Amino acid sequence: MTTLSEDRATAAAGRRPARLRPARRGSADRPRRSVLLTVLTGLVLLYSVVPLVWLLINATKTQDDLFDSFGLWFADFSLWNNVRDTLTYDDGVFVRWLLNTLLYVVVGAGGATFLAVLGGYALARFSFPGKRAVFAVVIGAVAVPGTALAVPTFLMFSQMGLTNTPWAVIIPSLISPFGLYLMWNSAAEAIPEEMLEAARMDGAGEFRTFFQVSLPLLAPGMVTVLLFTMVATWNNYFLPLIMLRDPDWYPLTLGLNAWNSQASTAGGEAIFNLVITGSLLTILPLIVAFLFLQRYWQSGLAAGSVKA
Amino acid sequence: MAVFALVFLAPIVYSIYLSLFRDQLVGGNAFVGLENYQEALSDAQFWSSFARVALFLVVQVPVMLFLAMLVALAIDSARLYGSSFFRIAIFMPYAVPAVVATLMWGFMYGTRFGLVGNIDDALGVDLPDPLSPSLVLASIGNIVTWEFVGYNMLIFYAALRVIPRELYEAAEIDGAGQIRIITAIKLPAIRGAMVIATIFSIIGSFQLFNEPSILQSLAPNAITTDFTPNLYAYNLSFAGQQFNYSATIAIIMGLITMVVAYVVQLRGMRVGAQA
Numbered sequence: 001m002t003t004l005s006e007d008r009a010t011a012a013a014g015r016r017p018a019r020l021r022p023a024r025r026g027s028a029d030r031p032r033r034s035v036l037l038t039v040l041t042g043l044v045l046l047y048s049v050v051p052l053v054w055l056l057i058n059a060t061k062t063q064d065d066l067f068d069s070f071g072l073w074f075a076d077f078s079l080w081n082n083v084r085d086t087l088t089y090d091d092g093v094f095v096r097w098l099l100n101t102l103l104y105v106v107v108g109a110g111g112a113t114f115l116a117v118l119g120g121y122a123l124a125r126f127s128f129p130g131k132r133a134v135f136a137v138v139i140g141a142v143a144v145p146g147t148a149l150a151v152p153t154f155l156m157f158s159q160m161g162l163t164n165t166p167w168a169v170i171i172p173s174l175i176s177p178f179g180l181y182l183m184w185n186s187a188a189e190a191i192p193e194e195m196l197e198a199a200r201m202d203g204a205g206e207f208r209t210f211f212q213v214s215l216p217l218l219a220p221g222m223v224t225v226l227l228f229t230m231v232a233t234w235n236n237y238f239l240p241l242i243m244l245r246d247p248d249w250y251p252l253t254l255g256l257n258a259w260n261s262q263a264s265t266a267g268g269e270a271i272f273n274l275v276i277t278g279s280l281l282t283i284l285p286l287i288v289a290f291l292f293l294q295r296y297w298q299s300g301l302a303a304g305s306v307k308a
Numbered sequence: 309m310a311v312f313a314l315v316f317l318a319p320i321v322y323s324i325y326l327s328l329f330r331d332q333l334v335g336g337n338a339f340v341g342l343e344n345y346q347e348a349l350s351d352a353q354f355w356s357s358f359a360r361v362a363l364f365l366v367v368q369v370p371v372m373l374f375l376a377m378l379v380a381l382a383i384d385s386a387r388l389y390g391s392s393f394f395r396i397a398i399f400m401p402y403a404v405p406a407v408v409a410t411l412m413w414g415f416m417y418g419t420r421f422g423l424v425g426n427i428d429d430a431l432g433v434d435l436p437d438p439l440s441p442s443l444v445l446a447s448i449g450n451i452v453t454w455e456f457v458g459y460n461m462l463i464f465y466a467a468l469r470v471i472p473r474e475l476y477e478a479a480e481i482d483g484a485g486q487i488r489i490i491t492a493i494k495l496p497a498i499r500g501a502m503v504i505a506t507i508f509s510i511i512g513s514f515q516l517f518n519e520p521s522i523l524q525s526l527a528p529n530a531i532t533t534d535f536t537p538n539l540y541a542y543n544l545s546f547a548g549q550q551f552n553y554s555a556t557i558a559i560i561m562g563l564i565t566m567v568v569a570y571v572v573q574l575r576g577m578r579v580g581a582q583a
Binding site: 033034035037038040041042044045047048049051052054055058149151152153154155156231234235237238241242252253254256257260261272275276279282283286287289290291294 | 318319320322323326375378379382383385386387388389390394396397398399400401402403404405406407408409411412413415416454457458517518521522525526541542545546551554555558
């Protein structure tokens with residue numbers, strides 16, 4: 001635990017990236033690398049990566065080649081055609097879905113992170129009657145699966161006339177019990193009491209302390225929460241599925257599924273090549289985000305799970 | 309906190325309220341007490357879907373967690389070439405939406421232009437169709453495993469990193485082999501992470517919805533409207549308009565999930581205390 005929180009502290013101060021592998025390199029005995037073990041783990045790696053490679057390869061194929069050529073090798077290269085067709089099919093509805101998804105992600109995940117930071121900080125810093133009860137509720141809420149709430153939420157929202165509007169998707173995404181829990185933890189650990197004392201001595205008010213002292217220390221945890229709520233919102237399927245009827249408000253996930261099922265409806269045009277290319281375009285931004293923000297989510301996830 | 313209440317507490321209260329009523333042809337919306345619960349508990353469709361996710365749970369979760377554990381131990385052992393590459397690549401599927409993962413695997417399963425079809429053609433064999441009714445549950449298990457192995461692996465790995473390295477050195481001086489170090493030091497040390505991962509996986513299994521729902525358009529015969537409890541509840545309220553009964557099913561599943569998760573946690577903690 002000590003190495004971890006030290007790591008996070010240093011990362012917060014911006015001196016050294018918080019990688020999860022300190023200490024090992026310098027330790028006295030450096031184990032020999034094993035080819036056998038590498039190969040065995042490589043099998044799992046293949047399992048993880050081959051489907052993605054399949055997706056990438058098949059995004060370059062025309063619909064005919066999809067049926068005719070071998071799945072794990074290239075046929076005629078028509079990726080750019082596919083991308084163009086995906087973006088322009090049905091008056092560019094894919095772009096519309098992409099913008100919807102961005103809206104849900106920015107407002108939903110952004111809002112969720114904001115609330116988690118505020119709530120987590122408040123819960124960690126201030127004591128008030130009933131704090132233990134709040135803690136129990138938050139932990140309980142982490143365990144309540146989103147899908148179990150979705151149907152009741154739908155029924156309630158339809159009473160309130162909120163269904164089929166973007167709000168129906170955004171409002172439930174605003175709450176992330178896991179994010180709240182994670183921020184609570186990191187606020188309790190990453191901010192030394194003495195620093196807050198010092199800030200108060202220097203005459204900083206509660207707000208000034210929060211923004212100038214605490215917030216920078218919370219940055220790594222914040223990025224983690226943001227990343228995970230982003231993934232959750234970007235990948236959300238069930239909630240929009242029940243909340244939205246109008247394809248104009250669909251996020252990408254629903255849109256892709258609609259394109260796919262189009263083939264099995266009577267008179268529907270099969271557009272499997274567009275489904276595959278669309279899938280590729282859908283996952284690219286997240287993969288890029290994960291690759292670039294590695295050091296954050298790895299240390300953040302560690303902090304959350306270890307503590308629990 | 310107001311948003312929290314609106315999104316979390318209100319739906320729970322509202323669905324409990326719903327579950328106590330019933331829309332009747334005669335007399336409209338009437339209070340029926342626990343009748344909906346009685347009906348659900350003697351509903352063969354509900355129990356068959358429940359049995360299906362229970363089977364899924366006892367097979368898929370151990371396989372996935374075991375695999376995740378092996379990879380985490382391998383990466384942590386520092387005996388791999390390029391271990392950080394392994395870590396990231398195996399985690400990547402987590403970033404893939406369930407919709408895309410399911411479509412992708414669904415296509416690959418396909419005998420027409422999927423990999424299964426390719427293998428059939430290339431080797432002249434006739435592999436069983438992964439989307440047939442008897443195999444579709446295993447196929448879904450494979451998709452879910454693929455999505456979450458990396459995630460669980462990272463949780464285990466993070467817990468392994470926290471173990472002080474001196475312990476290993478001390479154990480080696482005492483003459484312990486690698487296997488002994490794993491069973492005596494590493495596994496007990498990450499018990500907490502294992503309990504967490506198990507609980508999350510149990511919740512995920514009981515609430516299985518996305519994968520079967522999406523596969524339905526690729527395998528309409530294999531996946532019935534009551535394939536999993538969640539799918540059943542969804543179809544009850546959206547195709548059947550039976551909102552009250554659907555809310556009842558959702559509550560029962562929620563309760564079962566909570567109880568099982570709680571029992572796992574208690575057991576995990578108690579064993580931990582003894583060790």
